Structures are given as C-alpha cells and as structure tokens.
Amino acid sequence: MTVSLRGTYEVVDNQYQIFRLTGLLDAFSEPVFTSVIKERIDAKPSTIILSLAQIDFVDSSGIGALVQLVKYTQNAGGTMQVVTNPRVTQTVKLVRLEKFLSLRNSIDEAIANLNKK
Template identity: 65%
Template structure:
C-alpha cells in the first residue's frame, strides 16, 4: 500500500498520522477506514499530513468528503500540512475549507476555540 499511518484516539478527538502517497490507489481504503473511525467517534479529526510525499485530486476529494462528514456529525476536521500538500490544496482554493494548520498544537487550539 502506498499510504501508511497510525491512529491515536483521545477524549474528544482522533489523530491520524499519515506517510506516503494519498492518491487514487490509496484513497478508497483511506476513505473507508477514516469514515468508520468518524462514525465510531470522537468526531473531531486531526489529519497529520506533514509527512505525506504526494497528494492528487483523489486525495483532495477524500479530504473534502472527510470535512463534510465531520461537519455532518458536529465534528471538525483539521489538516496538518506540509509545503507540498499546502501548494496542492491552494491550487484548488480549499485551504480555508480544509482548515490547514502548521502543527498539532495549532490544530488542537482550533478545536478548543471552536474555530472551523
């Protein structure tokens, strides 16, 4: 598999730390796993993509789906980015919608403050 990761569940959020490629090949499994984890709760999700090597349109699509899914269950999605991911997200003008953050601390502050 081109995407690897770990999941850490806290009281009111989950962190997914991912490495590798978030692309058309890894997207279906990623979507299925994270979607089930959102269903199981907690519904606040932090996706740490700081070690991602590549993201394509399929990867962006699943991030949008995850953001919408968390919102539908009164949760929030925070995405920790790196320059490559940030550039790709900004090309399609989704940086605000996907709540790009520079690190886990910023993502946690946004969750605590109620910011989107």
Template identity: 70%
Template sequence: MTVSLRGTREVRKNYQIFRLAGLLDAFSEPTFRKVIGNFIDEGPYHAILVLSQIDFIDSSGLGALVQLVKKAQTAGGSLQIVTNARVTQTVKLVRLEKFLSLQPSVEAAIENIEK
C-alpha cells in the first residue's frame, strides 16, 4: 500500500503551516479534507498550505481546497496556498486563483495574513 499524500504541520503564533507532498486526488482527498479541517477547527484559524511539492491535483483536490477556504473564512481566518507551476496551472484552468489566494512563497502568505 502506498501513501499518496504526506505532510507536516507547524503551528506559529496566529497561523499554522501545512507542508504537503505527493498526490492530492480522489484517493487522498477525504483524509486530507478531514485532517486539515479538524486542525482549522482547533485553530489558529489562519492556515498556509504549502503545495509546492504536490505532483498532481485533480478536481477532488480542488473541491477540498474550496471547502477548506470556506471553513477557515467561517472561523474568522484565511487559507493561503503556496503552489508550484503544476498546481497553479490546474487552479487557473478552473479560474479559482483569486478565491484560493495563491501565493508565490511562504513569506508572501505570512505577509498576507499579517496585513
């Protein structure tokens, strides 16, 4: 059995950073959405998803990202997404780049939270 998505979590003062690698697809999406959603519920409510090591994202993964953005916003936080070219291209195909708050780096995402 292979694990298609791996990651780490780091909590800082008013935000948390998730660094993910692998595939964000229909197989990994239910666990991804549940785990990240639970951490957003626990707080801090601002979250940064670092997807620069994601090899593939499909419509299930995009749907989970949309749900997680809404969850963070409902809690009074935000979800910033640091991407790579492949993820950015997929997101732009469905015109979600503004809604998903794509960022070029973790530093840019942190700046966006601290505005």
C-alpha cells in the first residue's frame, strides 16, 4: 500500500475478504489505504474483515477512513468488522466508535460473528 502501511488480503470461499495490515494508519497512508480497500470491496465479496492487530499507530485520519469504509461496505451490501489490538481499541474507544466499527479481538472471533448472520 504505502511505505508506512503494508498489508495482505485473501478471499475466503468467495464469501468474505480478510485484510491483514501492519504499520501506521495515518494521514500519510490513509488515501491509498481507502482507495485500495474500496477497490477490493467493489471487486466482491463486499464482506470484509480488516485486521489492525499489527498496526502500531492510528490517527484521526485513519479513524475517519474506517468510518468511511464501514459506510461504503454497507452501501455495497456487505459488512465490515475490525480486528484490533489494545492500542487501536483505546483510540477507537476515545471517540466512542467501537460498536459502529464492530471491533473484534481476533480474526477467528470475526469469522464466528459472520457465521451467526
């Protein structure tokens, strides 16, 4: 994606996509991050698990991008869940978006939540 943000993705059983990101989700990396994720949502499937478990830092631009992507995913007929680490969780809770962003503790928890629907 960018020098400060790297990631991989996989499509699982043509039902959902898992993105695993490392680095910084900040004002510098946000434009490319948002663009790449939107392209993958458009390519389908539009149900997304976004793992930020290895993210070192997220700023307000990163939080804004996550909110934008949840809405974009919903408009595409899908859902998005965000797997976090304590640092990311704390930042998200400061702005009271933990429920809106569907925070999860692990990819397995996010997958189990998908299977409930």
